[in-house]
Amino acid sequence: MTAPGISKKRLLAVCGKGGTGKTALTAMMTRVLLDSSNSGKLLLIDADPAMGLPNALGLKVKRTMGQVREEIIKTARGSDKEKKAKLASMLDYMVMEALYETDSFSLLAMGRTETQGCFCPVNNLLRDAIETLSSNFDTIVIDGEAGVEQINRQVMRRVDTLIIVSDATSRGVQTAALVKKMVRDDKVIQCEKIGLIFNRVRGNQELLKQAAQEIGLDVFGYVPQDENIASYDLVGKSILELPVTSPGLAAIRHIVTDHILK
Ligand SMILES: Nc1ncnc2c1ncn2[C@@H]1O[C@H](COP(=O)(O)OP(=O)(O)OP(=O)(O)O)[C@@H](O)[C@H]1O
Numbered sequence: 504m505t506a507p508g509i510s511k512k513r514l515l516a517v518c519g520k521g522g523t524g525k526t527a528l529t530a531m532m533t534r535v536l537l538d539s540s541n542s543g544k545l546l547l548i549d550a551d552p553a554m555g556l557p558n559a560l561g562l563k564v565k566r567t568m569g570q571v572r573e574e575i576i577k578t579a580r581g582s583d584k585e586k587k588a589k590l591a592s593m594l595d596y597m598v599m600e601a602l603y604e605t606d607s608f609s610l611l612a613m614g615r616t617e618t619q620g621c622f623c624p625v626n627n628l629l630r631d632a633i634e635t636l637s638s639n640f641d642t643i644v645i646d647g648e649a650g651v652e653q654i655n656r657q658v659m660r661r662v663d664t665l666i667i668v669s670d671a672t673s674r675g676v677q678t679a680a681l682v683k684k685m686v687r688d689d690k691v692i693q694c695e696k697i698g699l700i701f702n703r704v705r706g707n708q709e710l711l712k713q714a715a716q717e718i719g720l721d722v723f724g725y726v727p728q729d730e731n732i733a734s735y736d737l738v739g740k741s742i743l744e745l746p747v748t749s750p751g752l753a754a755i756r757h758i759v760t761d762h763i764l765k
């Protein structure tokens with residue numbers, strides 16, 4: 504159910520070539536959404552096993568979904584019948600335990616998976632539990648990897664808006680084109696809207712716009728190279744504390760207003 508005063512539920516995922524700024528942009532979006540009055544209850548999902556998002560937000564996560572998954576696999580393999588029988592009913596609770604809650608938002612870190620091999624039924628059960636958990640939130644933002652397979656396999660089967668981040672390089676744009684193909688042609692994940700954000704932009708906006716047109720993607724916005732972001736990252740300061748006047752934050756504010764909270 505959507506909280507009173509909130510126009511609708513929003514499910515967003517961020518992906519794109521490695522190192523283009525997915526985590527920094529997710530953290531800045533968090534800041535802007537928290538400043539906005541109609542984003543409602545906010546859930547962040549760090550779907551990158553490297554877990555950069557808690558770091559960027561200055562949080563120390565204690566438990567990950569990867570750990571929950573390990574426990575489930577161990578219990579399912581063990582001989583304790585009673586525990587096994589209880590497992591299904593405990594799933595939602597176990598996922599709740601991995602939820603990191605702050606005063607203003609919640610975060611779920613997927614973390615790493617140690618056990619090798621395919622455990623599709625476990626993944627499916629956990630994904631269902633994450634989807635159930637998400638239904639208690641109004642805005643959900645997933646910080647992903649380059650592609651969308653892992654989001655579909657472990658986090659959600661559908662998103663409303665997919666945000667692809669690219670830097671001002673042809674490899675960044677090529678990765679964006681590949682992700683678009685995965686979604687539109689190969690249907691790797693269900694998704695209504697796809698948009699491109701160019702990050703660390705230093706001019707060349709016309710050329711970037713043209714490159715996006717060539718691959719058939721709408722540009723949600725251009726985020727400039729912002730020394731505040733780089734220096735906050737360097738000293739481990741939370742992106743949530745960026746100065747209001749930060750140029751990167753101003754660009755994200757426009758993107759959120761025009762394309763996300765619309
Ligand atoms: N607009 C920006 N201006 C300056 N520095 C930036 C900007 N956006 C990101 N950075 C810096 O670029 C680096 C990579 O950013 P980030 O970690 O967000 O990328 P990522 O796409 O999440 O990477 P990964 O694929 O490893 O998860 C970081 O050091 C970050 O501080």
Ligand SMILES: [Mg+2]
Binds near residue numbers: 527
């Ligand atoms: Mg990242």
